[in-house]
Every structure is written in structure tokens, then in C-alpha cells.
Amino acid sequence: MKKSDWFLAGGILIIAVALLGYQFLANGGDPSESVVVVTVDGEEYGSYPLTEDCSVDIGETNRLVISGGTAVMEWADCPDQICVHHSSVSRNGESIICLPNEVVVSIQGGAEPELDGMVQ
Numbered sequence: 001m002k003k004s005d006w007f008l009a010g011g012i013l014i015i016a017v018a019l020l021g022y023q024f025l026a027n028g029g030d031p032s033e034s035v036v037v038v039t040v041d042g043e044e045y046g047s048y049p050l051t052e053d054c055s056v057d058i059g060e061t062n063r064l065v066i067s068g069g070t071a072v073m074e075w076a077d078c079p080d081q082i083c084v085h086h087s088s089v090s091r092n093g094e095s096i097i098c099l100p101n102e103v104v105v106s107i108q109g110g111a112e113p114e115l116d117g118m119v120q
């Protein structure tokens with residue numbers, strides 16, 4: 001890898017760790033309200049409910065498919081294809097990262113925890 005690639009990798013790792021940290025702070029939520037958050041080049045590209053089947057073109061480089069409560073990178077033009085071969089994600093904090101295209105797909109726990117529903 002070139003030196004610039006390592007900076008890129010480091011940046012994406014920081015984003016991934018930040019997303020995971022957010023998950024711990026948010027302390028879960030209803031799994032049925034999970035959303036698939038897509039980040040491109042460090043900026044949020046969009047978020048999509050995990051409960052609704054759909055196909056999302058991420059720019060012209062990646063295609064995300066949400067089906068049956070799981071998200072998978074169906075297609076990408078990156079040379080390594082690591083994201084395409086990544087297993088599907090469905091649980092809080094799981095993510096698919098496409099390093100060459102700077103695309104991060106992560107599952108987040110949706111809305112604020114419903115405290116009312118948890119109190120007996």
C-alpha cells in the first residue's frame with residue numbers, strides 16, 4: 001500500500017470506531033427500528049430502515065441491498081471486492097467497509113431507547 005492509502009485506512013477506521021462508540025452511548029433501542037447508515041468519504045450519504053427491502057445505489061461505485069432485515073453490498077467497482085464478499089449485516093454496530101471507495105455501511109439502533117416501554 002502507498003503511504004496515502006494508510007492515511008485513508010486510518011481515517012475510515014476512525015469513522016468506524018466513532019460509529020461503534022456512538023452505539024455504546026446510544027445504548028441500543030428497538031432492533032426493529034434499526035437503520036442502515038451509509039457514509040461516503042466521511043459524510044453521511046443516507047440512512048435506510050432495515051425493515052424495508054430496497055436497493056440503494058451509492059454514487060456510481062457501490063450498490064447496497066437491504067432484504068429480509070439484513071444489508072449486503074451487492075456490487076462494487078473496487079478492485080479488492082472485500083465489501084462484496086463481506087457477510088450480511090443486521091445487528092447494531094455491524095458494518096461493511098469498502099476501503100477503496102471510502103464507503104461505510106453500518107447498522108445503527110434507530111430511535112432513542114423507549115424508556116416508557118421498559119418500565120414495569
Ligand SMILES: [Zn+2]
Pocket residue numbers: 076078080081082083084097098099100101
Ligand atoms: Zn469494496
